[in-house]
Amino acid sequence: MKILQLNFERGWRGGERQTLYCMRQFRQAGHEVSLMARRGSQMANTARAEGFHVYEQDGPLGQIGFLMGSGKKFDIIHAQTANTITWAALTRWAHRRPVVFSRRTDFRVRNDAKIRIKWQRIDLFVAISESAAAEPRRLGIKPVIIRSAVEPVTVDQARVQRFLDEWVPTGKRLISTSAALINDKDPLTMIEAVNILAQQRDDFVFVHLGGSGDAEQAARARVAELGLEKIYLFAGFQKDIESLYSAMDVFAMSSVEEALGSSVLDAFLQRIPVVSTDAGGLKESLADGRGVLCKTGDYEAMAEGMRRMLDDTAFREAAIARAHDYVRQEHDVQEMARRYLREFEGLLQR
Template sequence: MRILQLNFEKGWRGGERQTLYCMQAFRRAGHAVELLTRAGGQMAERARAEGFAVHEVRRAPAQLAWLARHGRRYDIIHAQTANTLTWAVLAKPLHRAKVAFSRRTSFTVRPGEQWKTGWKWRHADLIVAVSDMAAGEPRRLGLAPVVIRSAVEPRAIDQANVQALVAEFGLQGKRVLATSAALIQDKDPLTLIRAVALLAGQRQDFVFLHFGGGGNREQAARELVAASGLQQVYHLAGFRRGVEDFYSIMDVFVMASEEEALGSSVLDAFLLRVPVVSTDAGGLRESVGEGRGCLVPVGDHQALAAGMARMLDDAAYRAQAVEKAYAYVRSEHDVTQMGRRYLAQFERLLGQ
């Protein structure tokens, strides 16, 4: 098969990593894989470093013209974001390739946008949802998405990167709790900060690192850290290259999300046997449930603080959760298996 991946995001987050995983899995299975992406972005840089053919355009609408001119080269055009799906289906009468779309969000489609979103989804030949939660809205609109969960794979830890972080934040002798999430409402950083403040009132043996930045709650988060007197405890560490390395020194990984289609960052924690405390938002319930971590209600900072304390102090509880989580991630979120599931669906489309 000739497969074109579409991803036009500026930065490097979970969806971009999953795009690269798909590309690698498809190539290992013997298929020709290329990428259409934002000029000068991290997606282009990383895919090119892996030896993929990368096509770059500077503005999102330019994808439409590119697909109209070149789309006929491909059997499958795989849109990894809602934005790229727009251009893929608009150009479909010209490129005539099968269009697949991976839905990685769980938001509810607003009534005024249902016609537009529904139109896009219905013109896709395949909708893949990364969790049952992400599949909910397409199902509500009468569609039949296929659930293929995101993947994660082991990687070598860059110890120099880790040691630089340890030195920067003075982590020696401290237990490390952390999250990796943008400072946006959906991730609810304010509840997380309140939970850490409550925990810090009970013990002084830890620091909290918040990887990720930007968004509509960044200023409020900074103000709450200062108002809570947490400047030496709660560190807004920003975006970091190689953030996966830092799981190797974490004692607990925490998610405070209000909305989450999957929460792929918890999969990294599972893979490196880091215990997880999380809200039960959307897809997090699917990942962290069944004893694979500690689940607490959304918005409940007291329960979140209690969950972190238990993970730090209850060795038997922690060990049981970690082993269940590791077994789960290796069986359900393997990159090769994810690739095979996608390819089976692509072959089905072409067979039609």
């Protein structure tokens, strides 16, 4: 098959990593894989560096023109982001190729009629979790569930040591999160939880990994107000973040919106205990004792969960074992690709 992947994001987050995972696995299975991406984006540069053919465009007009003129060269057009499915679906009359969409969010849609019409033009609607499937189901769409995946990593020990030397004082335990500083990730709840924990003990630092966003100013102001500047550290976007999980004693998530939360899966895979809110797909990932689940906004419960993961060895090890078994079974990258390819083949047969 000739498969065209669409991802027009500027930065690099979970959806871009999943796009790259799909591309690698589809190519490994013997298919010809290309990418349409935003000009100069990290997605475009990374894919090109790995030997994929990349079609760079500047905006919606570029996307529309390419899909209308060149879309027919491909067997499958796979939109990995919401800002590409619109144009893939609306130009379907021109390229006449099956359109696949992977929904990676669980946001409630605002314009039901408009979204329903667009989604009905999609030949295969994939949701990465039950949470991500809720809105399409409400609008009468029947998505296929194909969960996002994580790959085992070879930890770069030198990279980890440089990170520890820069951010973690000797003798301190490390609690961390990986989340952009945006309101959906609710960094203020995380800060309040860390503040409670800091009043109980002084043997840890909290390092926030993630780029800037609409909640950054408020988050930094709250840290300063609480006097947590030496405990709650903003490390910003970090390259090769997968290696850094191995240095953590606890991984935490405070999201209020989260379709899946692939960073939690990274922690599972590296046997790092997780404390998380129950937003969206996080509730699915941490079910059955695979971590500590807290209600969204409940910073007291998060603080207690982090304390227990630090102190209760038996509880921590049991959660780690369950989480590791789960992620290896349900979020294997090769199995994810096989599920996609089975669906693609079914589309072409029909």
